[in-house]
Amino acid sequence: MRRWSRRPEGANWGEFGDDDALGRVNLLTPEKVLQAVAEVREGVSFCLSLPLDYPGKSALNPRRFPPQIQYSMRGDDPAMCYPLARLNPGQTDVVCDDRVTLSTQYSTQWDSLAHMGALFDADGDGQDEVVFYNGYRAGEHVRGPRDYLDGDRELPPPYGAGPLGIDALAAACMQGRGVLVDLHAHYGKRREAIGYEALMQVLEADGVSVEPGDILCLRTGFDRVLLDAERDPPEGIQHEVCTGLDGSDPKLLQWITDSGVAAILADNEAVEFLPTPNPPAGRGAHFPLHEHCLFKLGVPLGELFLLSDLADWLRAAGRYRFLLTAPPLRLPGAVGSPVSAVATV
Structure with missing residues (x-):
């Protein structure tokens, strides 16, 4: 059944069906998997996951803890x-x-589509509701112990991410063709927000093309910053080094829509550059890339992946595509999950 009478501007709600809970993961078709398998030429595999006790302490997020x-x-x-x-x-x-x-989003992990919703008038009645991708509702489908829009009213169990939980991505297997964009090769550890123009320059310089159903993988070099810190990263290190996507750039968000990527992952903390370079004046999203991808398009986001060894190998080989196998844990109701991802070239 359709859960909305109006959808957010730029959203694709309903395009994969009224009850869809996978979003653009639907584009990981058998044809795309075969394209990915065709990229395997050497039979060499790379682990793309940090040890699950990295980054160490709670320096990146005080609400997430080592296992x-x-x-x-x-x-x-x-x-x-x-x-x-x-x-x-x-x-x-x-x-x-x-x-x-463990905290399911402490180390290398996928965000499910329940990780980020929004206050939005999906009923067209002039009243905001808490809604998630494809109109799934807080309190009905994605359930926590309180209704924050109703005086913090206590809600009975069960709690969890419901149909948008990480187990939906696990059942879909999250396997396809990875496309590596090596931002570190062009920017080093320089702290910079990457908007549309900058990203296009990197793609053109490296001869990288991105096609519908690909999984976009962004190497910033932050994975090696964390490994070098040996589980003791300085407080706020994620705001001092390396690049991230500029979620405040509307041209970049439109490119993500037009590209048809099935998912986006990076080796940094949030994929997007934080704090937002141009925060909205008044009403708007604090995490605009998360809002655009998770809430509007159903594009899962992967964070803190281990990409540098793979990126160095691909650059030396003059390649940028590979078979990516990255299913999360099939943990019903969870918002996120660790992942032991593998790239095969």
């Missing part, structure tokens, strides 16, 4: 190096079993 690994229990006994002979004499098995508590 905490603990051992499981067998009654009162820790299940680490646990000999089953304690239960059944004569058995020679020794078992290790553990568990982890």
Whole structure:
């Protein structure tokens, strides 16, 4: 059923169906996967994920924490190096079993389409609602414990991202043709917002073309900044070095729409340059690229990917395309997920 009577300007709501919860991931068709497989010539694979305890501490985001690994229990006994002979004499098995508590968006991760919604009058009645991609509603489809537009009214469980959860992207497999844009090769660690004109100059200089259904991958060099910091990054380092996309540039946002990219990922914290270079005067999005991609187009965003080794290899080989395999965890209701991504060239 259609959940809106009006959609945001520039949105594609309804174009993949009234109940669609995948957005432009629908463009990862069998044909696109075959194009990606055709890029495999050497059989060489690259891990595109940081260790999940990077960046370290909570320097990039005070609400996200490193994973905490603990051992499981067998009654009162820790299940680490646990000999089953304690239960059944004569058995020679020794078992290790553990568990982890983690922030799903702490390290290399995908944002689901539930990560960023907006206040928007989707009913056309002059009253804003909290809505997400394709008109999915807060409190009905994406549920938290409070209704912030109704006096912080407490809501009963269940809570979670519902149909827009990260498990939808996991079921879609997130495999396709990656297209690497090496911003670091042109800007180094210079702190600069990359708008439409700058991005087009890089694409032209490197002979890179982007086609509908491709996964756009942006190397800024921030991954190596984090690795060099060895889990102890300075507070605010993400605002001091490396590039990001200028979400305040309407021409750049229009290019993302016109390009037909299925997803965008980067090795930096947010894909987009923060704080926004030209924040809106009055009403507007603090995260304009997130709003455009997640809320309007259904384009998932991947952050803190490990791209530099791959980028160096591709540049040396005179290539920029590869097979990308990057499914998130199939965790129902989650807003984001770690990912162990692989590039094969």
